[in-house]
Structures are given as structure tokens and as C-alpha cells.
Amino acid sequence: MQATILFVVPRFHTNLYFATKALVEAGARVAVWGSSSGGAEDHSHVTPQVFRDPSDIAAMTEAWRALNPDIAFLRNSAKLRFAAARIGRRQGTALWSYDLHPYHRHEPFSRRFYLWRKGLPIRRVTASLGLESTPPDRWARYLPWPVVGDPPPPMPDRSSAGGPVTVLCVAKLARKRKMQHLVIDGMRAAGRAGKARLILIGSERESELAEDMAHYAALKAEAASEDWIEMRGLIPYAEMPALYAQSGICILPSFDEPLGFAPAESMAFGCVPVISTEAGSAGYIREGENGLLVDPHDPATVETALTRLIDDAALRLRLGQGARETALGELGPARFVERMQGLIAEG
Numbered sequence: 001m002q003a004t005i006l007f008v009v010p011r012f013h014t015n016l017y018f019a020t021k022a023l024v025e026a027g028a029r030v031a032v033w034g035s036s037s038g039g040a041e042d043h044s045h046v047t048p049q050v051f052r053d054p055s056d057i058a059a060m061t062e063a064w065r066a067l068n069p070d071i072a073f074l075r076n077s078a079k080l081r082f083a084a085a086r087i088g089r090r091q092g093t094a095l096w097s098y099d100l101h102p103y104h105r106h107e108p109f110s111r112r113f114y115l116w117r118k119g120l121p122i123r124r125v126t127a128s129l130g131l132e133s134t135p136p137d138r139w140a141r142y143l144p145w146p147v148v149g150d151p152p153p154p155m156p157d158r159s160s161a162g163g164p165v166t167v168l169c170v171a172k173l174a175r176k177r178k179m180q181h182l183v184i185d186g187m188r189a190a191g192r193a194g195k196a197r198l199i200l201i202g203s204e205r206e207s208e209l210a211e212d213m214a215h216y217a218a219l220k221a222e223a224a225s226e227d228w229i230e231m232r233g234l235i236p237y238a239e240m241p242a243l244y245a246q247s248g249i250c251i252l253p254s255f256d257e258p259l260g261f262a263p264a265e266s267m268a269f270g271c272v273p274v275i276s277t278e279a280g281s282a283g284y285i286r287e288g289e290n291g292l293l294v295d296p297h298d299p300a301t302v303e304t305a306l307t308r309l310i311d312d313a314a315l316r317l318r319l320g321q322g323a324r325e326t327a328l329g330e331l332g333p334a335r336f337v338e339r340m341q342g343l344i345a346e347g
Contacts, residue, residue, distance in 0.1 A: 001023070001026040001027040001337060001340075001341065002027065002028075003028045003029070003071065003077060003340075003341075004029040004030075004067060004068060004069045004070050005023055005028050005029070005030050005031070005069060005070065005071055005072075005073075005340070006030075006031045006032075006033065006064075006067060006069040006071070006073070006082045006093075007020075007030075007031070007032045007033070007072075007073050007075070007098070008017060008033045008034075008072060008073065008075060008078050008081055009032060009033070009034050009075040009078050009098075010034055010035060010036065010039055010075060010078050010095070010271065011034040011035070011036045011039075011041070011048070011078055012032050012034055012037060012041045012043065012046075012080065012127060012144060013041075014040060014041065014042070014046040014261065014274055014303060015127070015145045015259065015261040016032065016145065017042050017044075017045075017237065018145065018146040018147060018149055018333065018336075019146055020045050020046040021044075021045045021333070022146050022149070022150070022225045022333035022334075022336050022337055023336075023337065023340065024045045024046065024103040025150065025256075026333075026337045027338075028198055029044065030045075031065075031067055031069070032046050032048040032049070033048065033049050033050075033060075033063075033080060033084070034048045034049075034050055034051075034080070034126060035050065035051060035052055035054060035078070035079045035107045036050065036052070036082055036249060037050050039203070039234065040234055040235065040236055040237045041237065042100055042236075042237040044107055051063075051080055054079040054080050054081070054082070057083055057086075057087070057235075058082065058195070058256045060080070060083055060087055061087050062191035064087045064088070064091055064093075065091065066116060068091070069093050069323070070093070070094065070096045070344060071093065071095075071096070071343065071344050072084065072088050072093050072094070072096070072115055073093065073096050073097075073098040073100070073125060074088075074096070074097050074098060074120065074121065075098045075100040076124075078098055081097075081252045082118060082119065082120070084112075085119045085120050085121065086119055089119065091208060092295065094172060094346075095121040095123075095160075096121055096123050096124060096125050096130035096346070097115065097120055097122070097123065097124040097125070097140075097341070098124065098125050098126070099124055099126055099146060099279050099347060100126055100127060100128045100258035100259050100282065101124075101126055101128065101140075101143045101285070102126065102128045102129065102130025102131075103126050103128065103129050103130055103135050103136050103137065103141075103283075104129070104130045104131065104132040104133070104134050104135070104136050104137065105130060105132070105137060105140075106134070106137045107124075107137055107140075107340050110207075112139070113151045113316060115257055122139055123139055123140075123141070124137075124139060124140050124141070125141045125142075125143040126140055126141075126142065126143065126280075126307070126341065127142075127143060127144045127145050127259055127280065128259055128280030128281070128283065129142060129157050129280075129283025129284065130280070130282075130283050131277060131282055131283055133243070134335050140295075141339075141342075141343060142332055142339075143340070143343070144235060144284070144336070145261070145264045145331075145340050146331055146332055146333045146335070146336040147264045147267060147268055147327050147331045147332075148268035148327050148328060148332055148333065149259070149263075149330070149336070150326050150332075150333045152268055152327075152328055152332075153245070153268060153269060154157050155244045155269070156246070156270060158248060158270065158313075158316070158320065160178045164191075164194055164195055164196050164197045164228070165190075165195065165196045165197075165249065165309070165310050165316070166196070166197055166199060166200070166246055166247040166248055167183065167187060167196055167197070167198045167246045167247065167248070167249045167250075167306065167310075168198075168199050168201065168243055168244070168247040168249065168250045168251070168266065168271070169183050169198065169199070169200050169201070169202075169250070169251050169252065169253075170201045170202055170250070170252070170261075170262035170263075171201075171202045171242075171254060171260075171262070172202045172203045172205070172299055173195060173200060173202045173203065173204050173216055173219055173231070173233065174204060174207050174212050174213070174215070174216040175207060175212055175215070175280050176209075176211045176212050176214075176215035177254055177255040177256055177257075178202070178253075178254045179251075179253040179254055179255060179276075179296050180200060180215075180219055180253075181215070181218060181219070181222075182253045182299050182302045183198060183251055183295065183302065183306070184198065184219075184226075184229065185299065185302075185303065186299070186302040186303035186305075186306045186307070187303075187306045187310065188226075189228060190306070190307065190310045190311075191229070192226075192228065193311050194228075194312045195310055195311075196228065196306075197228045197229070197230065198228060198229045198230070199230045199232060199234065199243065199247070200219065200223070200229065200230065200231045201232050201233070201234070201240075201243070201262075202233070202234060203234045203309065204216070204233045204234065207338065214288070216281050219260065220231045221229065222232070225257050240262075240265065241269070244265065244266040244268070244269040244271050245269045245271075247266065247269075247318070248259070248271060248272060248292065248309070248316050249272050249306070249309050249310075249316070250262060250263040250266035250269065250271045250272070250273055250274070250305070251263065251273075251274040251275075251294075251302075251305075252273075252274070252275050252276055252279055252281075253274075253276045253291070253294055253296050253302050254276050254278065254279055254296065255276070255282075255288075255296050256278060257276060257279035257280065258279075258280050258283055259279065259280040260276070260280060260281045260282075261274060261281060263275050263291070264281045264284055264327075264331065265279060266323075267282065267290065267291070267323035267324060267325035267327040267331070268323060268324065268328065269282075270320035270323060270324045270326070271320060272291055272292070272309055272319045272320050272323060273290070273291035273292075273314050273323055274291060274292045274293075274302075274305050274306070274309070275291065275292075275293055275294070275296055276293075276295070276296050277293050277294070277295050277296075278296060284326065284330075284331065286292075286322070286326075288321060289318075289319070289322045290322035290323045290325070290326045291319055291322070291323055292308075292309070292319070300310060318340060334345065
């Protein structure tokens with residue numbers, strides 16, 4: 001793959017890890033620009049270039065000319081996107097906006113006019129398929145990030161696993177909209193009976209909102225009082241594969257979740273994804289074939305899904321196998337590179 005590809009983002013989010021890996025291994029030259037870097041990022045394949053001052057046009061122009069990208073994706077939340085769009089147009093680079101609005105969402109004219117007025121590309125790529133059945137937005141291209149590398153990880157043998165079922169929930173701990181309390185309530189009986197345990201992973205950076213602070217305090221209190229709950233906080237991205245491999249279920253019951261990538265990543269390990277209908281990654285799920293969907297507006301759906309899976313090992317095994325097939329196929333690196341080549345061909 002002879003191409004130079006640039007991603008302009010707020011920071012190197014973990015959902016770019018396998019995407020950049022797939023492109024580099026396919027022969028592409030890949031760069032990631034952001035306005036910050038740190039946390040649980042993994043720079044094994046691409047080290048992001050940080051421009052902390054989005055008004056430093058001279059430095060960015062010099063770097064753009066040195067890179068000379070064939071195509072650039074500008075994240076709609078990146079501070080650098082306005083400067084990058086100006087530079088890219090001057091250099092004749094093919095530009096695409098990158099957002100997490102559903103593929104089937106038709107952007108209103110006012111939105112396209114805003115992009116045009118700000119000098120941003122109207123064409124967009126999105127990793128969110130959405131749950132709607134309407135025809136896709138003609139300005140959009142569906143580009144889901146791969147959730148696995150090549151070669152894929154070995155499939156854990158869960159056919160004879162004994163002991164409690166491990167349920168994994170990866171989401172910012174100090175954000176009420178992540179709704180971890182629905183998971184705790186939904187599996188409390190199973191946890192106390194020794195049938196399941198819960199591992200909570202996520203940033204503990206506190207919010208200034210009272211409801212978020214109360215939510216975080218409640219989670220800490222639950223973890224302290226219930227021996228089946230383990231609250232680990234933020235861990236390095238490199239440690240996630242081991243967690244996915246040991247977990248039977250990965251759940252994300254959030255409200256207003258643009259993507260929600262952890263359950264999708266867990267699919268490569270045969271872990272059963274349980275995803276909120278308000279998450280962008282819900283579109284990856286074929287209900288009852290490779291995972292389950294839950295409605296955070298209806299907590300009973302969370303309890304029902306968890307109870308079904310915890311009590312039925314055969315169901316977990318079947319859905320986990322379906323999840324693995326999806327991860328290696330539709331959400332695998334080869335399919336991603338194929339889609340990227342199609343975008344580059346569009347010019």
C-alpha cells in the first residue's frame with residue numbers, strides 16, 4: 001500500500017492503535033497529529049506529533065510539507081482541524097472530516113454549510129454504523145476501526161471454564177453517563193452468590209459536576225463493600241488483551257456514547273459484547289448472533305442480558321464465537337485496509 005496517511009485528532013486515542021498498525025503493516029506511511037498525548041496510549045507503531053499551539057501555522061505547514069500526505073482525516077473535535085484544513089487545501093491533499101455521527105444519519109444542510117464556511121471538508125468518515133435502516137448519508141463513508149491485529153490473538157478456551165464469570169466494564173469511572181451502577185445492580189445477586197465478578201476499568205479523573213462526583217463516590221463505596229467488585233482505575237492499553245481474554249462478558253451501558261470501543265475490542269477474544277443502544281458501536285452487534293444490546297433507559301434490559309449470559313455457558317460460548325468471527329472479518333485489519341484503499345482511490 002503506497003500511501004501517506006495523516007490523522008489529525010485531539011490525542012492518540014486507543015481506537016487508533018489497530019488502525020495505524022494495520023496501515024503500517026500494509027506498507028503505508030502513517031502520521032498522527034494531536035494537541036496532547038499521554039495516559040494509556042500505545043505508540044508501538046506510530047508516535048504522535050504534538051502541536052500544543054493550534055495557531056502555530058508555520059510549524060504545522062513545515063511538518064505538512066515534510067510529510068506530504070496523500071489523504072488526511074480531521075477529527076471533528078480536534079483543535080488543530082481548522083489550521084490543518086487550510087494547510088491541506090493549499091497543499092492539494094485529499095481531506096475528509098472524521099466524526100462519530102452514525103453513517104445513516106443525514107447531516108442537515110446547516111451542518112454542511114457550517115463546515116464549508118469554516119473551510120472544513122464536507123465529506124466525512126465515521127466508525128459508527130448506527131441502528132437506523134435509512135439509506136446512508138451520501139457525504140459519508142463507513143470506516144470502522146479494526147479491533148484486532150494480524151495475527152489475531154489465540155481464542156481463549158472457555159468451554160470448560162469453572163468459577164465465577166468475569167464481567168468487564170471499561171469506561172470513565174467519574175462520569176455518571178457511563179452508567180456502571182446499572183451493571184452493579186444488574187449482577188448483584190449473581191455476584192453475591194459467587195456466580196460472577198465485576199472488573200471496572202477507566203480513568204478516575206474527577207469531574208466538577210456534582211452528579212459525576214456522587215457517581216464516582218458511589219462506585220468506590222460499592223467496590224469497598226462488595227468483594228465481587230474490583231475497581232482498578234486506568235491501566236496501560238497493553239494490559240487490556242489479558243483482561244479481554246479472561247473475561248466472558250464486556251459491557252458498556254452508557255448514555256450518549258459516540259462509539260464505545262472496549263466491547264468491540266473484546267470480541268476478538270471471544271468475549272461477549274453487551275452494548276448500549278446509545279453507543280456508536282451498537283451497530284456492530286447482530287442481536288443474539290454476536291452479542292446483546294441493552295437500553296440504558298430501561299435498567300431491566302441490563303439485568304436481563306447479564307442474567308441470561310451469566311446463567312447460560314452455552315449461550316456465552318455461541319455468542320463469543322460469533323463475536324470473534326465479526327472481529328476477524330468485518331472489523332479486521334484486512335477489511336480496514338481495503339476500505340482505506342477505496343477512500344484513497346476516490347481522491
